[in-house]
Amino acid sequence: MSTEKGTEKSAVTRIAQEMRDGTLQAWRVLRSHGPSQVQFWFIALAIGIASGYAALGFRNGISALQSWLYGAEDLHMLHSFAGTLQWYWVLVIPIAGGLVVGLILNRFTDDGAVRSVADVIEGAALHEGRVEQKEGLASALASMITLASGGSSGREGPVVHLASVISSWVSTRINANGITGRDLLGCAVAAAVSVSFNAPIAGALFALEVVLRHFAVHAFAPIVISSVAGTVISRVHLGDVTEFTLPVGGALAFYVELPAFLILGAVCGLVAVLLMKSVFWADDLGSYFQSKTKMPGWLRPAVAGAMLGTLAIGFPHIIGVGYETTSRALTGDLLLYQVMVFAVLKVMAVSITMAGRMGGGIFSPSLMVGALTGLAFGMIATAIFPNVSGSETIYALAGMGAVAAAVLGAPISTTLIVFELTGDWQTGLAVMVAVSLSTALASRMVDRSFFLTLLERRNIHLAAGPQAYLLSMSSVASVMRTKGAEGAADEDACWELIGQGTYIDGNATLEQAMPLFDTTANTFIPVVTLGGEGDAPELWGALFQVDALRTYNRALAAVTAEEHS
Secondary structure, three states, X not given: OHHHHHHHHHHHHHHHHHHHHHHHHHHHHHHHHOXXXXXXXXXXXXXXXXXXXXXXXXXXXXXXXXXXXXXXXXXXXXXXXXOOOOHHHHHHHHHHHHHHHHHHHHHHOOOOOOOOHHHHHHHHHHOOOOOOOHHHHHHHHHHHHHHHOOOOOEOHHHHHHHXXXXXXXXXXXXXXXXXXXXXXXXXXXXXXXXXXXXXXXXXXXXXXXXXXXXXXXXXXXXXXXXXXXXXXXXHHHHOOOOOXXXXXXXXXXXXXXXHHHHHHHHHHHHHHHHHHHHXXXXXXXXXXXXXXXXXXHHHHXXXXXXXXXXXXXXXXXXXXXXXXXXXXXXXXOOOHHHHHHHXXXXXXXXXXXXXXXXXXXXXXXXXXXXXXXXXXXXXXXXXXXXXXXXXXXXXXXXXXXXXXXXXXXXXXXXXXXXXXXXXXXXXXXXXXXXXXXXXXXXXXXXXXXXXXXXXXXXXXXXXXXXXXXXXXXXXHHHHOEEOOOOOOOOHHHHHHHHHOOOOEXXXXXXXXXXXXXXXXXXXXEEEEEOXXXXXXXXXXXXXXXXXXXXXXXXXXXXXXXXXXX
8 A cells, every 4th residue: 555655656756857847948948949939929928917917006006105195085086186285285295206206216227217118119129129127117116106296297108118127027038039029028018008098909009110110910919919918907907998088979070170180280290399399308407407506316306396396286287197187178178278278287297297307108198288289279160160160079189199199109009099098989080180290290390209309319319210220239349350360451551540540449339430431431440449548559450341231231131021020
């Protein structure tokens, strides 16, 4: 009997050992060779679920902290409740929030700035689908505190970056290559957007249009899987409801009113440019003020919080995400002078929040500013032409999509987000007309979108496409021919060029090297290490123009193959 038990125990132990060995072997294969197609889809599903719950947790965290700080029972009516508080609470809460945010960012980031969708786009283009993880987690916490304490920004940007941190962690663990890493990044983004807006179609297209910036077939299926997973999580925990409700009635007289929506699109394009440039102007002004006063970086968000609190004492509508005011605009529950004042104040509040390095995104503010712009336009248009115009709230809906699309540089996904947010597909043509014109106009006045313009201000040139940034991804040292190697440049010729001032540092990129070939008309450029003051440079080798062009062509061919596979 004991022999039989021992045999059974031995068999169980052997099976457990075989399962463990098989799991370890599968993990080694996954890390060394990357996931197979089936494995990749399961990984995409897992990332979608993890990103969805991260987005849900971020949203619930804001609600819990906001409820604790302001004591509001219905957070969708936050600004109405804030208007009943004593003025000093409205002032103190954003200051305290800004102070905590400043301390967090000063501790965990090197520049004191939150990470955003722009960093996700940069990670997709330049870093094989990876983003900073420690800085990303700190940014998510800082943005949560910002939004809960009255910061005037959106929750979608932080959620997108938080989801990207998850996909980056997975990509690093499985040793994913660039294509796989980017696809997993798109999966995370799609799930996060889907949870934020209960918009699965728009979530998938946002990841493709804004983050990956291509519609390759190989990325479509896993991104859709993740987007659907995010939507299921949203509907299980939040219900199958849209964020906004558009009132019924006021049919659109398409053929008569379409010119009005073209004009609205142009107006919204200008408003979107004003919103974006206001943020950049305020950021430059804040940096100038900080440098002149030698104010520590951790204090900057608190100063911005004081400015926001002061503004909110008289106009609590600027507090937080602003969904209450956006809903009132979509239902026409505002007077014309209120609409104009709220739109101006919201632009000011968003600029203060972002220039103060407080955190949050720009998508929700652009929805609010767009809805207010559209409503103001609709009120004027329907008053002038009452017999040939539909409801003024249709203009609010179209304006909401038009400003947001111009800010994000994403006409397709933004149009779908507006449809899915409101559940109203009857005014699709009007929204599309306004969105198309606003995006076309705004993209000529900035570098295509808020995010790409933000990267351009950092000297990261993604707006013009791969041909503009691929050269920056290769270092001179990785392409040059070293001294003594086969086909290397003559050392005497190199030193002669160095004496003429024609050389390049080995740590430079091909982006810096290529213009030298045009200005000097040389076939090669000496590569050196620059010593200290008075020290002669050390010759490494030479960069040949043909090698630089070959490297660039290979990189361009790889990008083209990925985008068309």
